[in-house]
Amino acid sequence: MKDTIYRSHILICTGTGCVSSGSKKIKHELQDELANKQLLDEIKIVETGCHGFCEKGPILVIYPEGVFYCQVKKEDVSEIVDEHLLKGRVVERLLFKEPTTEKSIPSYTDIDFYKKQHRIALSNCGKINPESIEEYIANNGYEAAGKALTEMTPEEIIEEVKNSGLRGRGGGGFPTGLKWQFAYDSESDKKYVICNADEGDPGAFMDRSILEGDPHKIIEGMIIAGYAIGADEGYVYVRAEYPLAIERLKKAIKDAQDLGLLGTDIFGSGFNFELHIKKGAGAFVCGEETALMASIEGKRGMPNPRPPYPAAKGLWGKPTNINNVESFANIPYIINEGSEMFSSIGTENSKGTKVFALTGKIKNTGLVEVPMGTTLREVVFDIGGGLTEDKKFKAIQTGGPSGGCIPEDYLDLPIDYDSLIDVGAMMGSGGMVVMDESTCMVDVARFFLTFTQSESCGKCTPCREGTKRMLEILNRICEGEGKQGDIALLEQLGEHIKETSLCGLGQTAPNPVLSTIQYFRNEYEAHINDKKCPAGSCQELASAYKINIEACVACGQCVKVCPVDAISKGDGKYYIIDEAVCISCGACEKKCPVDAISQG
């Protein structure tokens, strides 16, 4: 720490999203520029975790004004330093522009994307330097752990967590307090706490962002859990594909050890707790708790039948409590603010907030944390800013490969664990993929099933064989070889796999197929009966492109982009497409300057 305080802080996001859009370069440029202008001892550069608004990265926030600059480029840095930091003038052109109103908005808190959010798990992300334990402590960090260890009994903590109504954020939605109770009730000389950070859903990155942006919060949650259930050792199981998260977590663990927040006799309470990181090799099935424990033990990551549940017989046969990253991230809040405060947020059976990774055909992609009970419409249109190119909304996929697709009719559905299951989807870990009219629902189902099929560990037959057969049928349908009875066969197979699979992976794998059949049966029928893909996305079923010779200006650009040389010159004034050769890729349509090319 420096003796004098700074007049200004520049917060630069160095989460994975912003780093890949170039934030490290900007940081270096800033450093050089500040050094040039001799401002280094007046202005502090702070690296933070993810702000959630990855779409607009790299993101820069300058305090005390709280001005939010987005999509900053290296070339913009000198202007920011000259204008903002030296002269106090906001650089208008780098402000965020609301897609709906085109208005520039200088302050973080006034942007629609953030206005409807309620941040508990993400409260520090983007606001503090994740590599500084001091900043975490300054923001009330470790207060909850201190309070829990010195002023509360394990029973009181478990009661508090139960009363809060917190349910597992990894997707299952099992009450966290009850889980802790089971682990507490199991008698043993040794118990474990595990944090499940094996985030595997395509497109989901909330756990990564929390670990990268606020690793101490997870450590604090785990200390409290360890004390509550009587465990003195913990593991964070995090996939090796998250190098930055691992690096920051490692530093956080070391800093906590140095301050005596991990180790022996924490807060003078007599409680000891140590924490390890276990890197996973990236198998999707290792997110399943029994497979995860097998992996920590050094065995092949495969699930085991439950019971016995981990709370009775878990890691190395000892009682173990496993929670997801986001679940742990809610614990300090619950202890500090009380269960009543937490349970005042959300719906009757789903309390608190949920973080979603919003992706797909949407304007503001990113990480959002909203109270349970927020409607899908609010998430998609108010926070997400609506669909790209203002196309028509078709469906939203929640819950990743275990989830389902929800059609437009349910846009006003309040999001909670139960409502999503009622419509054939699920909360999952919080992936949300928005689809527009150009998305083929059969193809979407095929995409997710391809993922689960290749990630199936192969231990039980229904999942190993069943998903393969389902995928074969879907491939056939998408290639125009669908047969009568395929839909019924898919439904029958799906139901069987759900009922008879060993673990959650197989039990939920058919969901994307079943929910798309439920809501978009007509698309399946069009593929099978009419050999047509209504969305025009399945290439084998798409009809050839044609050139309107009246409109064609014979510029020849379509010829250059055609990958199969299907386009040739007519009588000098226009071009024509050979329908037999055309593969309907659409490249020529996109290139045509006069919109003379269309399908069919």
Place this chain on the structure above:
Amino acid sequence: MKSLEELRDLRKKVEKDIEMRKGLNKPKIIIGMGTCGIAAGARNILKTVMEEIDKRDLDLEVTQTGCIGMCEKEPLMDVQLPGQDRITYGNLSTDDVKKIIVNHIINGKVVDDLVIARLEE
């Protein structure tokens, strides 16, 4: 960390460092940092302000602004207490700054002999 008190003591020490990111309704000091201001010594003024804040443990927001056209009166510094008029002080020395901070910011009394303008709230 052997007690909760130890944690709270540490927090008190480190809190100041991130105070400015909370953005509450605080007294504000605005320093003219245009070319004219800097040439007239605004950087020393700013430095003194930061030192005083640190020394006296004050909670205020410091920002900077460009030239406002009164170049001959630089260095300029504006002080605005929440809900009150924005007072512009000019021709400042670092000693003047200390006086303004004690009288105006801490005790709420405008230092009349240094005032060159008053912007009504």
